[in-house]
Amino acid sequence: MSTHHHHEQDFLFKYIFSTDHKMISKQFLITGFIMGFIGMIMSTLFRLQLGWPGESFWIVDKLLGSWAENGVMAPDKYLALVTMHGTIMVFFLLTAGLSGTFSNLLIPLQIGARDMASGFLNMLSYWFFFVSSVIMLISLGVEGGAASAGWTIYPPLSALPQAIPGSGLGMTLWLISMAIFIISSLLGSLNYVVTILNLRTKGMTMTRMPLTVWAFLFTALIGIVSFPVLLSAAILLIFDRSFGTSFYLSDIFIGGQVLEYSGGSPILFEHLFWFLGHPEVYIVLLPSLGITSEIISTMSRKPIFGYRAMIGSMLAIAFLSTIVWGHHMFVTGMNPFLGAVFTFTTLLIAIPSAVKVFNYLTTLWKGNIKFSPATLFSIGLVSTFISGGLTGLILGDSALDINVHDTYFVVGHFHIVMGLSAVFGMFAGVYHWFPKLFGRMMDNKIGSIHFWITIVCSYGVFFPMHFLGLAGVPRRYYTNSEFPLFENLIDINVVISTFAIVIAFGQLLFLYNFLYSALRGPKAPQNPWDSNSLEWTTPVEHIHGNWPGEIPEVHRWPYDYSKVDESGEFVGGNDFIPQTTPLFQNEKNEKH
Amino acid sequence: MTSVSINNQFDTAEDIKKKTAKPLLWIAIVSIVMLFGGWTSAVIVSKGSSPRWFSFDLPFAFTISTLIIVASSLIFHYGLFSIRKGNSNVLKLASIITLVLGVMFIVSQYYGWKDLYSNGIFATGSKSTSASSFIYLVTVFHVLHLLAGIISVLVVAIKSLKEKYNQENTLGVELSIIYWHFLGGLWIYLFLFLKYVA
Numbered sequence: 001m002s003t004h005h006h007h008e009q010d011f012l013f014k015y016i017f018s019t020d021h022k023m024i025s026k027q028f029l030i031t032g033f034i035m036g037f038i039g040m041i042m043s044t045l046f047r048l049q050l051g052w053p054g055e056s057f058w059i060v061d062k063l064l065g066s067w068a069e070n071g072v073m074a075p076d077k078y079l080a081l082v083t084m085h086g087t088i089m090v091f092f093l094l095t096a097g098l099s100g101t102f103s104n105l106l107i108p109l110q111i112g113a114r115d116m117a118s119g120f121l122n123m124l125s126y127w128f129f130f131v132s133s134v135i136m137l138i139s140l141g142v143e144g145g146a147a148s149a150g151w152t153i154y155p156p157l158s159a160l161p162q163a164i165p166g167s168g169l170g171m172t173l174w175l176i177s178m179a180i181f182i183i184s185s186l187l188g189s190l191n192y193v194v195t196i197l198n199l200r201t202k203g204m205t206m207t208r209m210p211l212t213v214w215a216f217l218f219t220a221l222i223g224i225v226s227f228p229v230l231l232s233a234a235i236l237l238i239f240d241r242s243f244g245t246s247f248y249l250s251d252i253f254i255g256g257q258v259l260e261y262s263g264g265s266p267i268l269f270e271h272l273f274w275f276l277g278h279p280e281v282y283i284v285l286l287p288s289l290g291i292t293s294e295i296i297s298t299m300s301r302k303p304i305f306g307y308r309a310m311i312g313s314m315l316a317i318a319f320l321s322t323i324v325w326g327h328h329m330f331v332t333g334m335n336p337f338l339g340a341v342f343t344f345t346t347l348l349i350a351i352p353s354a355v356k357v358f359n360y361l362t363t364l365w366k367g368n369i370k371f372s373p374a375t376l377f378s379i380g381l382v383s384t385f386i387s388g389g390l391t392g393l394i395l396g397d398s399a400l401d402i403n404v405h406d407t408y409f410v411v412g413h414f415h416i417v418m419g420l421s422a423v424f425g426m427f428a429g430v431y432h433w434f435p436k437l438f439g440r441m442m443d444n445k446i447g448s449i450h451f452w453i454t455i456v457c458s459y460g461v462f463f464p465m466h467f468l469g470l471a472g473v474p475r476r477y478y479t480n481s482e483f484p485l486f487e488n489l490i491d492i493n494v495v496i497s498t499f500a501i502v503i504a505f506g507q508l509l510f511l512y513n514f515l516y517s518a519l520r521g522p523k524a525p526q527n528p529w530d531s532n533s534l535e536w537t538t539p540v541e542h543i544h545g546n547w548p549g550e551i552p553e554v555h556r557w558p559y560d561y562s563k564v565d566e567s568g569e570f571v572g573g574n575d576f577i578p579q580t581t582p583l584f585q586n587e588k589n590e591k592h
Numbered sequence: 593m594t595s596v597s598i599n600n601q602f603d604t605a606e607d608i609k610k611k612t613a614k615p616l617l618w619i620a621i622v623s624i625v626m627l628f629g630g631w632t633s634a635v636i637v638s639k640g641s642s643p644r645w646f647s648f649d650l651p652f653a654f655t656i657s658t659l660i661i662v663a664s665s666l667i668f669h670y671g672l673f674s675i676r677k678g679n680s681n682v683l684k685l686a687s688i689i690t691l692v693l694g695v696m697f698i699v700s701q702y703y704g705w706k707d708l709y710s711n712g713i714f715a716t717g718s719k720s721t722s723a724s725s726f727i728y729l730v731t732v733f734h735v736l737h738l739l740a741g742i743i744s745v746l747v748v749a750i751k752s753l754k755e756k757y758n759q760e761n762t763l764g765v766e767l768s769i770i771y772w773h774f775l776g777g778l779w780i781y782l783f784l785f786l787k788y789v790a
């Protein structure tokens with residue numbers, strides 16, 4: 001019984017100003033990927049400089065033009081590139097690109113809703129993101145170059161337009177872009193939370209939701225409480241820069257000249273920034289943890305181990321993430337007692353993290369694992385989550401952190417635990433839900449090759465960085481070969497840069513696979529992975545409103561894989577039982 | 593463009609709106625709370641770390657503002673009571689009075705700023721410090737949020753004059769009232785914070 005009728009929408013409203021969550025999801029994905037590729041190319045360029053300092057490269061010359069006289073990157077432009085790389089990767093690829101894509105695609109489909117609570121706000125969320133991306137890219141081309149104070153934009157470098165070339169217009173545009181970005185993110189999060197809480201289909205209780213949806217819920221909640229604080233910090237910075245206040249500034253000389261600021265404190269900025277900054281790493285990570293939970297369970301044909309423990313640990317992580325920001329500030333002259341408190345709260349996060357790792361491994365254990373590229377990337381995430389988490393224990397301990405703060409140890413740590421984990425989760429999600437996004441299948445073989453190149457080179461790039469850091473090499477240095485102290489480390493930099501070049505080329509495989517499959521790939525079947533969750537009950541061709549008839553009712557949790565009865569036979573005859581299947585006779589209704 | 597479709601739980605786009613409008617507003621309010629929470633914590637951090645922090649008396653106008661905004665909240669709420677009982681005339685009057693009081697609040701704030709200024713407490717420039725800038729910052733941003741509130745009350749006033757509300761249909765009024773009460777609460781918080789903490 002459906003009064004749902006298709007109206008011919010013109011191109012503009014179907015593809016551009018769409019309010020349909022599935023289209024918006026694709027918009028986020030493609031914009032995010034474009035930004036991600038730009039961020040990756042930047043990293044390859046500055047890796048060339050770090051591996052072979054001062055050498056001239058044809059490609060650097062071509063891509064950077066006046067930023068690189070004779071093909072050698074200018075020092076201040078190095079800083080601009082690092083800043084933009086970090087900003088783009090963290091916010092544009094892994095916040096908007098990741099959450100925007102998968103929350104939009106999966107929340108309505110997996111909870112059984114026709115669309116988001118407000119399609120209009122959802123559309124706004126994408127367009128704010130788009131505008132902020134464009135402004136961020138434009139800032140690369142302005143006089144003085146893009147913002148150069150690091151993705152953390154600490155004052156006074158960011159607060160005084162005359163401080164360095166990158167503190168000028170580039171910094172202003174960075175702030176404007178981020179303010180718009182924050183609004184986009186808030187609009188998105190608002191919608192995600194309200195949709196999850198209010199628009200679930202019949203039978204879809206909270207504890208029958210896939211872990212993906214739980215992860216998106218926590219991600220959105222963290223965003224709602226922490227992004228406004230970044231906005232408050234950015235507004236103060238804008239006032240300091242342009243309107244003569246001194247929130248972050250006090251008694252400053254520049255070029256021998258005294259500036260008229262008084263009473264502010266740059267440390268204040270660090271508090272406000274990291275109150276977002278740390279939760280932000282979980283905003284980046286949690287969606288990937290949810291995506292991989294779902295994939296690992298489906299592809300190992302086993303119920304997820306510890307469903308409630310998974311939810312509980314995500315809740316714990318989400319909560320703890322808001323009370324650990326001080327671990328980024330151990331060297332600011334913080335009271336050692338306060339440092340100890342932040343060390344304690346930080347190390348507490350190890351507990352829920354370990355629970356998650358344990359549950360991933362036990363789910364995989366003795367599973368009938370189907371190694372799709374999505375499975376491989378999910379297992380890759382488990383690996384990086386462990387290896388990056390272990391160095392987190394070192395950095396979280398104030399006594400140890402002081403020794404490696406602001407060195408390449410930190411760069412190695414956060415790339416592995418946040419960058420790689422989140423990117424692997426995102427790749428896994430794209431491979432797994434590609435049939436749902438584009439109605440076609442990606443090529444598994446190319447996908448697997450892509451995985452192996454990516455994981456080997458990822459460790460090749462980021463693992464050796466720990467040794468550089470332990471040897472004392474500072475981060476954000478244009479060159480680290482000019483100091484006698486670091487002379488014998490040059491080879492390590494060559495190795496890292498070589499891996500970085502290979503990994504960049506490896507991503508072309510993905511790009512090819514993605515584009516080719518989207519246009520020419522084999523048509524996807526209804527339920528390619530024999531999955532239980534609701535999204536696979538919708539037609540392969542996207543329709544407005546998702547289900548042609550009534551929204552299906554849900555009768556069970558999403559992880560009834562390989563469920564056997566007393567005689568050892570699969571319940572229902574298959575190794576999976578979709579959520580829409582009512583309980584069989586004699587089937588026990590278990591609590592999970 | 594939202595589809596009108598039969599669903600096993602909520603029938604139309606209208607139902608979905610009824611179900612989700614208030615939660616959307618509440619969550620938006622949470623994020624505004626965090627914005628001001630960021631600033632007021634910033635005041636505490638700055639106060640603790642700056643040797644040049646100083647305190648000053650709040651202008652009397654801010655006390656008047658507090659009374660105005662409390663009064664407006666009560667009157668607006670009385671309007672909601674009445675429309676729930678089916679009396680739209682009281683709502684018309686109440687929303688118009690709220691509107692006037694909202695504007696008066698802004699005027700009163702303006703006198704407060706003038707008072708601060710004439711006492712040498714500046715928002716920006718070489719004679720300002722972070723202590724003096726913060727008070728302008730939070731009060732000005734409160735007024736910016738209040739402007740959105742005034743627009744929403746204006747919409748309620750116009751719609752009630754056009755008899756768009758009745759006993760069954762009060763969602764718009766309720767949304768506007770929730771936000772208006774929130775603005776009142778936010779102001780009281782800021783007022784007490786500036787008076788006793790900053």
Ligand code: HEM
Nearest residue numbers: 040043082083086089090150151152418419475476477500
């Ligand atoms: C293609 C792979 C990547 C390579 C080769 C790479 C390389 C680098 C290097 C060498 C630095 C440090 C530069 C310096 O301190 O002078 C850096 C900084 C950074 N990267 Fe990456 N990166 C990659 C991917 C990512 C990803 C996926 C993320 C997402 C989280 C990310 C986030 C950051 C951040 C936040 C910084 C710090 C920027 C700053 O210091 O302000 N990177 N990257």
Ligand SMILES: [Cu+2]
Nearest residue numbers: 278325327328
């Ligand atoms: Cu942190």
